[in-house]
Amino acid sequence: MPAIVIDDLAKSYGELTAVDGVSLEVGEGEFFGILGPNGAGKTTLLEMVEGLRRPDRGNATVLGLPVWPRNADLLPRVGVQLQASAFFERLTAREQLRTFASLYSVPHTAADEWLERVGLLDKADTRVEDLSGGQGQRLSIACALVHDPEVVFLDEPTAALDPQARRNLWDLLSGLNDSGRTVVLTTHYMDEAEVLCDRVAIMDGGRVLQVDSPAALVRTLDAPARITVAPGAVAVEEARGMVGVDDAHESVDGVVLTTRSPGRVLALLAERDRLDGVRVQAGTLEDVFLDLTGRAYRA
Amino acid sequence: MSARGSGRSAFVALSLAIFKGFLRDKGAVFFSLVFPLMFLVLFGGVFSDQDQSKVDLIQVGEVRLVDDLPDGVDDAFAQTFDVTTSDDLDDALEQVRKGDADVAIEQRGDELVAHYTQTEQVKAAITQGTLSAFVDATNVAQLAAESGREPTYSFKAERVEDESLTAIQFVTPGLLGWAVAMSAAFGAAATLQGWRQSKLLRRLQLSPVRTSTMVAARIAVTVAVALIQMTIFLGLGAAAFGLTLTGSWWMAVPVLVVGTLCFMSIGLLAGAIAKTTEGAVNMANFFVLPMAFLSGSFFPLDTAPGWLRAVSNLLPLKHLNQAMLDVMVRGEGPASALVPIAILGGFAVVVTLVAARLFRWDTT
Numbered sequence: 020m021p022a023i024v025i026d027d028l029a030k031s032y033g034e035l036t037a038v039d040g041v042s043l044e045v046g047e048g049e050f051f052g053i054l055g056p057n058g059a060g061k062t063t064l065l066e067m068v069e070g071l072r073r074p075d076r077g078n079a080t081v082l083g084l085p086v087w088p089r090n091a092d093l094l095p096r097v098g099v100q101l102q103a104s105a106f107f108e109r110l111t112a113r114e115q116l117r118t119f120a121s122l123y124s125v126p127h128t129a130a131d132e133w134l135e136r137v138g139l140l141d142k143a144d145t146r147v148e149d150l151s152g153g154q155g156q157r158l159s160i161a162c163a164l165v166h167d168p169e170v171v172f173l174d175e176p177t178a179a180l181d182p183q184a185r186r187n188l189w190d191l192l193s194g195l196n197d198s199g200r201t202v203v204l205t206t207h208y209m210d211e212a213e214v215l216c217d218r219v220a221i222m223d224g225g226r227v228l229q230v231d232s233p234a235a236l237v238r239t240l241d242a243p244a245r246i247t248v249a250p251g252a253v254a255v256e257e258a259r260g261m262v263g264v265d266d267a268h269e270s271v272d273g274v275v276l277t278t279r280s281p282g283r284v285l286a287l288l289a290e291r292d293r294l295d296g297v298r299v300q301a302g303t304l305e306d307v308f309l310d311l312t313g314r315a316y317r318a
Numbered sequence: 319m320s321a322r323g324s325g326r327s328a329f330v331a332l333s334l335a336i337f338k339g340f341l342r343d344k345g346a347v348f349f350s351l352v353f354p355l356m357f358l359v360l361f362g363g364v365f366s367d368q369d370q371s372k373v374d375l376i377q378v379g380e381v382r383l384v385d386d387l388p389d390g391v392d393d394a395f396a397q398t399f400d401v402t403t404s405d406d407l408d409d410a411l412e413q414v415r416k417g418d419a420d421v422a423i424e425q426r427g428d429e430l431v432a433h434y435t436q437t438e439q440v441k442a443a444i445t446q447g448t449l450s451a452f453v454d455a456t457n458v459a460q461l462a463a464e465s466g467r468e469p470t471y472s473f474k475a476e477r478v479e480d481e482s483l484t485a486i487q488f489v490t491p492g493l494l495g496w497a498v499a500m501s502a503a504f505g506a507a508a509t510l511q512g513w514r515q516s517k518l519l520r521r522l523q524l525s526p527v528r529t530s531t532m533v534a535a536r537i538a539v540t541v542a543v544a545l546i547q548m549t550i551f552l553g554l555g556a557a558a559f560g561l562t563l564t565g566s567w568w569m570a571v572p573v574l575v576v577g578t579l580c581f582m583s584i585g586l587l588a589g590a591i592a593k594t595t596e597g598a599v600n601m602a603n604f605f606v607l608p609m610a611f612l613s614g615s616f617f618p619l620d621t622a623p624g625w626l627r628a629v630s631n632l633l634p635l636k637h638l639n640q641a642m643l644d645v646m647v648r649g650e651g652p653a654s655a656l657v658p659i660a661i662l663g664g665f666a667v668v669v670t671l672v673a674a675r676l677f678r679w680d681t682t
Contacts, residue, residue, distance in 0.1 A: 069524060070524065071520055071523065071524065071679075089523070091526055094524060094525060094526045095526050097524070099521065099524045101520055102517070103516055103517040104516060105520065105521035106518065107335045107336075107339060107518065108339045108343070108516075109342040109343060110335055110338060110339065114335070114338065118331045118332070118334070118335045119525070121327050121328060121330070121331030122328050122331060122522070122525045122527050123525060123526065124328070162521075
């Protein structure tokens with residue numbers, strides 16, 4: 020039985036259609052990503068599935084139970100992290116987590132364990148207002164998980180974090196579904212979805228455009244690889260004449276060769292001893308997005 | 319764990335979280351405790367002199383009348399006059415002229431001569447009237463002693479707790495009412511707005527905690543803060559400024575609780591209307607501060623024009639202050655607070671219903 024079933028959900032705010040008929044299934048223990056640019060409707064979709072917003076149309080079940088209206092039997096089995104830092108003002112990290120533990124009738128020891136697990140033990144007595152962005156996100160994730168829910172929703176947990184903090188958080192997130200827990204995460208970072216998610220739904224304009232594993236999405240696209248060599252290593256004209264090269268152009272990094280047979284092109288470059296500063300980039304989700312929407316991705 | 323048990327642990331956890339948040343909010347603590355106490359100290363200090371001030375009297379040389387006052391009369395004399403003695407009439411007159419003393423008396427034969435200025439007409443009148451009354455009383459006592467007959471009429475003064483309470487008696491209930499109103503309204507407004515801004519309200523909606531438990535925790539903390547305010551006010555008033563409570567002062571506790579609910583509802587309304595936390599607190603201030611002036615928190619309304627008193631009757635703070643004044647210092651029975659409690663409760667219900675209609679879970 021799938022953990023989450025979404026059937027034709029739709030929601031409008033006045034003239035604006037935020038979510039326009041979305042149907043999805045998320046399997047038990049799956050790490051599922053909803054990927055899309057800002058304003059794609061990710062958060063509205065998530066909030067309807069969490070049971071925070073009433074859909075205009077369609078319905079959703081989590082663990083076989085309808086999410087609307089508010090279902091007191093379902094809530095203890097679900098964990099949520101909302102986009103903003105939803106904290107009690109002026110409490111310390113430990114007090115914050117213990118308060119949430121009590122709301123779910125979970126002992127304080129569980130709160131202290133999670134404090135350690137998200138690496139905030141040395142910040143236990145720091146007030147939430149004084150935590151850094153990354154620390155705040157860790158605490159907020161711990162608050163979502165302190166009662167050991169079967170399903171957890173994370174709404175853009177790495178938004179507004181610097182790259183270093185983002186990568187640190189990935190280590191924590193990637194282990195969340197190890198024990199069979201289902202994780203649903205929204206993000207506007209392509210690389211994040213690629214690293215963390217078993218399957219990704221690409222969303223834009225309130226609709227789901229494609230659902231599959233990141234690798235399969237890139238594969239089906241048959242996106243060309245890009246090979247970049249150091250400036251001056253090869254002339255643009257010469258590159259265009261090489262067998263297997265579809266196109267070549269100059270960029271700030273050097274000369275970029277677009278190809279569908281990167282192996283052969285690399286061999287040719289090696290033959291001519293032109294591999295200085297070579298960089299190979301395979302097709303990415305970004306290319307998938309471009310292909311699906313016909314426009315560049317704006318995070 | 320049973321649903322009831324989990325409800326209780328959630329209630330305790332939420333109450334503790336809110337209370338800690340309050341204690342650590344320097345601004346909130348200042349405005350609900352320190353700021354009103356500053357007014358109490360100010361008013362208590364400024365006005366305490368005025369009420370208890372006696373007439374400063376200088377007795378020049380030997381004045382038999384004063385020395386030989388009959389029993390009972392001498393007490394009354396001591397209550398009216400603050401007596402110092404002097405042998406130098408010129409010096410005494412100079413003191414009266416400069417206003418350092420109110421009156422100088424000397425005895426010339428059987429005649430009591432009082433020297434005073436007309437600058438302070440009230441004190442001059444008191445002095446004149448009182449001294450001649452003491453002369454009469456002494457005469458009567460002497461005649462009675464000589465004739466062996468008791469006088470037909472006698473006079474006995476008994477104090478009644480009247481409208482003109484001493485300053486501290488008046489300002490303590492009013493300032494306490496204002497302090498409670500302010501912290502209840504601000505607390506409710508800031509919590510509602512703050513929790514909505516941070517999406518904590520949404521987050522709690524997705525926890526198994528009932529809305530009624532959340533509301534109960536917020537009420538419990540606000541009522542606790544109000545009772546702390548009351549304890550500090552009454553403690554300081556009694557210890558430093560001679561505040562004396564009358565019989566059924568304990569009735570102020572239920573009055574305060576209902577008053578707290580009433581002003582929480584006003585705070586909820588402000589929190590429901592405003593779009594930011596600052597806006598909510600400002601709006602609560604906008605409701606409460608003018609109300610404090612019009613409800614006798616800072617000065618009595620007894621001498622205010624009739625239309626102003628009519629307006630003040632529409633304000634809940636007026637009824638809160640009135641009820642506390644009645645039971646705490648005017649010696650009224652517990653029943654006197656029932657009508658104000660009903661009025662405050664009615665306000666609370668109506669305003670809460672309006673706030674509930676305007677309530678939104680999100681800012682957007």
